[in-house]
Amino acid sequence: MKIIKPILLLIVLAAAVMLPLLTEAYFISVAITILTFMTLALSWDMMLRTGQLSFGTAGFFGLGGYAGIIAAADLGVDPITGIIIGGLVAGVVSLVLGMAILRLRGLYFAITTMALASVFMVIIRNLHKISGGPSGKVVLSTLFNYDSNKVYWFMLGVALITIVISEVFQRTRIHFAIDSIRADETVAKSHGVNIYKYLIFVFVVTSVIQGVVGATYALQYGFVFPESSFSAHYLLLPIAMALVGGIYSTIGSVIGAIILGLSSEYLKLIMPYGHLIIYGVIIVVVVLFLPNGVYGAIKDVLGFRKRRLEER
Amino acid sequence: MAQSKMFLVSENAVWRNDNMSILKVEKVTKRFGGLVAVDDVTMEIRQGEILGLIGPNGAGKTTLTNVISGLHTVSEGRIFFDGTDITFLPTHKRCHLGIARTFQIARPLKNLTVAENVMVGGLFGNGEKLKDGRKSAIKLCETIGLAKPNEVLDKITVLDIKKIEIARAMATKPKLLFLDEVMSGLNMDETREMIDTVRKIRDTGVTICIIEHVMSVIREITERVIVLDRGAIIAEGPYSEVSQQHNVITAYLGEDA
Numbered sequence: 001m002k003i004i005k006p007i008l009l010l011i012v013l014a015a016a017v018m019l020p021l022l023t024e025a026y027f028i029s030v031a032i033t034i035l036t037f038m039t040l041a042l043s044w045d046m047m048l049r050t051g052q053l054s055f056g057t058a059g060f061f062g063l064g065g066y067a068g069i070i071a072a073a074d075l076g077v078d079p080i081t082g083i084i085i086g087g088l089v090a091g092v093v094s095l096v097l098g099m100a101i102l103r104l105r106g107l108y109f110a111i112t113t114m115a116l117a118s119v120f121m122v123i124i125r126n127l128h129k130i131s132g133g134p135s136g137k138v139v140l141s142t143l144f145n146y147d148s149n150k151v152y153w154f155m156l157g158v159a160l161i162t163i164v165i166s167e168v169f170q171r172t173r174i175h176f177a178i179d180s181i182r183a184d185e186t187v188a189k190s191h192g193v194n195i196y197k198y199l200i201f202v203f204v205v206t207s208v209i210q211g212v213v214g215a216t217y218a219l220q221y222g223f224v225f226p227e228s229s230f231s232a233h234y235l236l237l238p239i240a241m242a243l244v245g246g247i248y249s250t251i252g253s254v255i256g257a258i259i260l261g262l263s264s265e266y267l268k269l270i271m272p273y274g275h276l277i278i279y280g281v282i283i284v285v286v287v288l289f290l291p292n293g294v295y296g297a298i299k300d301v302l303g304f305r306k307r308r309l310e311e312r
Numbered sequence: 313m314a315q316s317k318m319f320l321v322s323e324n325a326v327w328r329n330d331n332m333s334i335l336k337v338e339k340v341t342k343r344f345g346g347l348v349a350v351d352d353v354t355m356e357i358r359q360g361e362i363l364g365l366i367g368p369n370g371a372g373k374t375t376l377t378n379v380i381s382g383l384h385t386v387s388e389g390r391i392f393f394d395g396t397d398i399t400f401l402p403t404h405k406r407c408h409l410g411i412a413r414t415f416q417i418a419r420p421l422k423n424l425t426v427a428e429n430v431m432v433g434g435l436f437g438n439g440e441k442l443k444d445g446r447k448s449a450i451k452l453c454e455t456i457g458l459a460k461p462n463e464v465l466d467k468i469t470v471l472d473i474k475k476i477e478i479a480r481a482m483a484t485k486p487k488l489l490f491l492d493e494v495m496s497g498l499n500m501d502e503t504r505e506m507i508d509t510v511r512k513i514r515d516t517g518v519t520i521c522i523i524e525h526v527m528s529v530i531r532e533i534t535e536r537v538i539v540l541d542r543g544a545i546i547a548e549g550p551y552s553e554v555s556q557q558h559n560v561i562t563a564y565l566g567e568d569a
Contacts, residue, residue, distance in 0.1 A: 173435050173442050176424070180432045183421035190381060190415075191484055192407040192437035 016156055020149040028148045030265050035155040038257030039162045039213045040238035043206040045253050046166055050202050051182035052109055055235055057210055059116035060090040062230035064211025065218030066124055066131060072139045072219060079143040083215040090211020091204050098203040102196065121230040136225030143219040151220050158216060162209050166250040178202060244286045246293025255295050334359045334488055334519050340389030342379050349375040351543035357488065362520045364534035364551065368564055372543040373523045374416055377490050381413045382406045394487060407437050412486035414477035416493045420465050427453055427461035430479045437484025452479045456509060471502045482513065489513065491522045495529050507533055
């Protein structure tokens with residue numbers, strides 16, 4: 001059993017890397033979208049593991065996108081440097097904001113983070129000189145000049161790094177800090193956990209990831225636009241993916257992004273716009289009948305069988 | 313030095329063996345709006361003793377514990393632990409200094425296993441590495457009598473949950489341990505076992521402050537008790553003396569008793 005897991009992982013990884021050589025351009029663009037939302041879903045889930053429901057995903061996604069485009073257009077840096085700048089800007093802003101809003105809890109924290117995207121959008125729409133105002137901003141040198149295979153590999157790299165970070169969070173002492181905070185903050189601090197420090201750390205890390213993804217997304221098309229860059233799409237879809245796949249785990253978000261990403265593309269082809277209905281139904285059914293998500297359900301079944309075998 | 317001087321000038325002259333005390337609470341008041349939960353309390357806990365903190369329901373025992381462990385900040389007064397002023401220190405830093413506690417209503421971390429619950433104390437209260445933390449947690453589970461360290465928490469007895477509370481607090485390697493009603497809800501055999509556990513902990517050099525409603529336990533294991541009523545200290549001394557005092561009996565049973 002112990003050998004099977006790494007081998008399976010290697011096969012999946014090899015398939016993911018080889019994908020551009022095996023399929024056509026349309027499928028690659030779908031894969032890029034799935035990876036983008038997968039990374040966002042994972043970053044949202046990483047924050048959720050601390051017990052804080054954050055709705056700031058779209059805000060930092062859009063902020064990273066704007067920072068990347070502005071850096072590429074006005075400072076003349078190459079797209080990859082632009083992406084790094086996008087992540088850094090999201091990180092710095094989240095650090096400053098986090099110090100204030102991470103004193104809030106529960107609904108108050110959720111609502112405040114929800115406002116972030118709107119606040120960022122209003123500010124950016126009014127900074128005409130820097131951001132291009134309501135008409136958005138365009139840059140000519142896009143990421144790898146529209147070479148979707150290279151973009152795919154780049155995005156795969158970003159997703160893999162995020163997966164590794166997520167697993168590090170699950171396997172080191174950070175795991176015990178954030179799990180105890182989620183379970184009971186009073187117990188956590190009474191046993192020496194510096195709650196505030198860990199919350200800020202996780203908030204900044206996840207915001208940097210969201211900023212990098214936002215900048216990658218923006219620079220791959222070469223433009224940003226207030227309404228679309230801060231769209232609630234980049235908040236709600238990742239949440240749906242994490243819920244469908246299973247929260248509090250790395251694999252959950254990955255599975256959820258693949259299931260919802262593929263099914264939405266397929267449904268779009270057989271019934272344009274009608275796909276949103278079925279999409280909604282999938283989410284409702286999963287949340288109602290598989291409260292731990294698909295991965296949680298698989299784990300429960302396997303765990304149950306294992307226990308049955310042990311009892312014999 | 314400055315701190316000990318403060319105590320010399322303080323008008324309350326009960327500090328006899330000054331350097332023997334591990335915790336000093338000086339004129340602490342805690343108000344919640346108009347309600348005075350702890351009212352001008354001055355007390356000390358001596359190094360190595362088992363102190364009982366008793367009083368009727370709502371007397372402020374748990375609030376006093378919360379103020380000392382940092383969950384509430386004082387409204388007035390100062391708290392000194394092991395020579396440092398901890399009055400305004402955040403909870404996790406007080407834990408690092410060596411104050412640990414259990415909770416009156418046991419609060420196990422339900423998403424972790426038995427051993428992992430205990431690990432949280434070791435990792436963050438005592439700064440252990442992950443590997444050492446796991447080892448020492450399993451060892452602590454053994455010492456305290458938790459048979460299944462890798463069990464999840466949904467099928468575990470009340471006694472075991474109380475033991476997790478104590479083991480998790482002990483994992484932080486405390487100098488002073490507050491036990492908030494660890495005996496309540498236990499049957500006689502379990503109470504006996506728990507008393508032995510508390511004694512064993514004291515024998516490792518940990519000072520213990522025990523809050524309890526079960527008077528037979530207080531009589532048996534404490535060397536000294538402090539009686540609180542309506543937030544204020546009304547008596548202090550060995551249980552056998554304190555339990556005879558008129559005002560203590562009145563506090564528990566009412567004027568006509």
